[in-house]
Amino acid sequence: MPIDRIFKDDANEEKGERARMASFVGAMAISDLVKSTLGPKGMDKILQSTGRGHSVTVTNDGATILKSLHIDNPAAKVLVDISKVQDDEVGDGTTSVVVLAGELLREAEKLVASKIHPMTIIAGYRMAAECARNALLKRVIDNKDNAEKFRQDLLKIAMTTLCSKILSQDKEHFAEMAVDAVFRLKGSTNLEAIQIIKKPGGSLKDSFLDEGFILDKKIGIGQPKRIENAKILVANTAMDTDKVKIYGARVRVDSMTKVAEIEGAEKEKMKDKVKKIIAHGINCFVNRQLIYNFPEELFADAGILAIEHADFEGIERLGLVTGGEIASTFDNPESVKLGHCKLIEEIMIGEDKLIHFSGCEMGQACSIVLRGASHHVLDEAERSLHDALCVLSQTVNDSRVLLGGGWPEMVMAKEVDELARKTAGKKSHAIEAFSRALVAIPTTIADNAGLDSAELVAQLRAEHHAEGCNAGIDVISGSVGDMEERGIYEAFKVKQAVLLSATEASEMILRVDEIITCAPRRREDRM
């Protein structure tokens, strides 16, 4: 007996073959979309916003592209999610993970078509992934004990990450910068302490790392422009008036003098507040809110540098790097922790004046000032640099590294192939398919560079037949080369995350045999 109307009107249900097909197609469309951005010669995308302003972003970063897509297909959403997770976890490899998952699904589709049960495929994939991971573990390089070598490793990783981005032309410069910045963090992965300031003008080469903190604000009029041994009070307090916070409060007076008196009293109150602040023994006062003319003048008279309207992030960072606490009451000078730094001065970057705090208490902080031709370039440069910083900070904790340029994929593919030969039963088809999916990554890299991928990958496979080979695709010269010599390195953590999350995602999508789309929530018609 057919059952009618289990679901609401607009809801629909897709079953079995159809459902699986929809997921495959959706996931593959997504992976094809970002595929062309993979590798050092990957292309960029324009993201055109349909929102107000029609703003345009040009990017090469997989996570950024996927994050901003409109997606209706549930399987595609899973891929977008794993890319997001990859971005949060390790910061790089956001494109690789989606491409690998897409390839795994493409292979799975063929297997399903040849009547292999999805669960068998999943079991095969699991075994293959485990085997691939072990293969990588066997070949990792760990230079944790050798500080000099470790630094070199980091530099190479940074360069490998950056070479697929807009910064590729100046990758040495930026790699040095990123490594220096990460070393200052001393093992913490708190990238908050690295501040990236973007200033249009100049070229990317003019970007620099500054061992201090830079605040994009102005110093008040008539106040000292340079302070040594600064004691800084970071505050979030109203410096206009302390209003009575009762709605509709008002005073009634019967003469003009009284009004003047009240005004005087208000001024006096402000003056007291300023006095209290000054009594902390500070010579620099940074406030999140506006400082009006009157208190500004008082500060100027006392020779204190007052900075108004520092944004929230700005003061939090400033508090962090100078070791001060954000204060909002000033009655107990003893309990407020002041920030310290050696020197505050006004510097000029491009056409703008900024305030520079150097010699901060917490040595971890630093600022990276990015210069570039336009906002598009700067935004993309910031994203690229952020990727590099993420990877580096992860690598500092987990110092295992691998070679790059398609090398890890080939190593994994080889081991997985061997496993397929040893495994009995239908699973071996799935394992073989896994290895084909892995090889798709070097293939894509070569394709994007306009090289003959079939030729190169075949050559690579032959090279890898020998034990302990370091061959990978050198995109710049367009040939197979020794990755160790070329200095192309990747972090183990990134590769592992790519492998595991791509496998998991494809497993999840494979398991699906029914898609139920709920009825969209109706909007009330308020015509």
Next chain:
Amino acid sequence: MAAVAASRPSKAESFVDNKRREDIRLANINSARAVADAVRTSLGPKGMDKMISTASGEVIITNDGATILNKMEVLQPAAKMLVELSKSQDSAAGDGTTTVVVIAGALLKECQTLLMSGIHPTVISDALHKACGKAIDILTAMAVPVELTDRDSLVKSASTSLNSKVVSQYSTLLAPLAVDAVLSVIDPEKPEIVDLRDIKIVKKLGGTVDDTHTVKGLVFDKKVSHAAGGPTRMENAKIAVIQFQISPPKTDIEQSIVVSDYTQMDRILKEERNYILGMIKKIKATGCNVLLIQKSILRDAVTDLSLHYLAKAKIMVIKDVERDEIEFVTKTLNCLPIANIEHFRAEKLGHADLVEEASLGDGKILKITGIKDMGRTTSVLVRGSNQLVLDEAERSLHDALCVVRCLVSKRFLIAGGGAPEIELSRQLGAWAKVLHGMEGYCVKSFAEALEVIPYTLAENAGLNPIAIVTELRNKHAQGEINAGINVRKGQITNILEENVVQPLLVSTSAITLATECVRMILKIDDIVTVR
């Protein structure tokens, strides 16, 4: 736009093939080229102007590439990037905003041919980067160093910039003016940096551009408040910049005065008078005789009553000075702003020989001259017979100021009139021959693209572009590296002798920015519509 709309991918079902990618790249290149073509005719001293009628009905006539593009409101993303490019050139060098777009357009045209012949975009992009680096080296080698003391050279380069504008006939006046303005704000401690914010340009309708002049001091486009017959001219002025108001008190908390009978009202009026009088007495006591009052949204800066008393006390009042201007004003006057009557002290005042209100046409302006210990600032008063000319004059002057600023930060001059571009094209063409593979091919195209500048210059001047460019090539091949198009004479001469020079920074930044932008456009293979 049709191409973009048609190419909008539907994420769920479609399969992306490479055919579409080529289409998008071509669509991008075509729309960017369309933008470049739109501004092409405004290049050079005989370039034409554009009239832009904005959405609000306002009409702008300009020759400045950045301004034209800014007002064009393009939608296509690649075309937008060209607009951004012109903006970047504006902020980096201030001049050459048309040049940069024209070069980018020509480069894109060449790239299109290269793409057609099947060269991979990244290969082209890398070759462009290389060629660009080489081009900068060649330009630097061609450049002539200039000293800031060499005023003549500075004036020459400023007038080259001005020659292509509407106000070109005034270039003899505006060029020295721009040079002097910039030189006067250079801080000897930091001679590399010029902050153009230290130069204030005041526009006033009326007169002609000829009447434009610098003022050693301050100019306000404001009237003196003389409702109560206060003084409009003050010698030996002691000037106070105040950030409080001379009006009846107002508290931050809401207040109301309750009046219950007639006598009370009288008393209140008297009190108000006393209150204001007290303030003015304090001001008078310091010897201050000119007041600049910051604009306040909370209460009236002055009332009729206070104006009356100020006039009696022979104090000149200028009200509604913007808060942003306070820093400039205090820097110029070498004084401190005063935020409260209690802090009104003589040492915070600025001194000037003369403060006077001058009538210009139907408007009035205020001039403060002979300032004691004046800060490093300059004011320029720009005049023009109508609003359009006035605006264009200001833009042109800004360009000229930028040119001089470029020379201060990078002290090299280079010939104008298409000479550097032709020389670049020749040298790069020769270099391309020694390169291997695709690179050589791409560099050759880069070299050819650069010829667009002399070509367009000649075309805009009504000369025969092909004849001119070939002759120019010939001259350069014979080693006359400074041969360029003399648009006025309509022939090729040594352009350095004709005093057509421009800062090196303008040329280098035009080439680097254009290349960077073209490379970015080349690398794009898809337009994705997002939220």
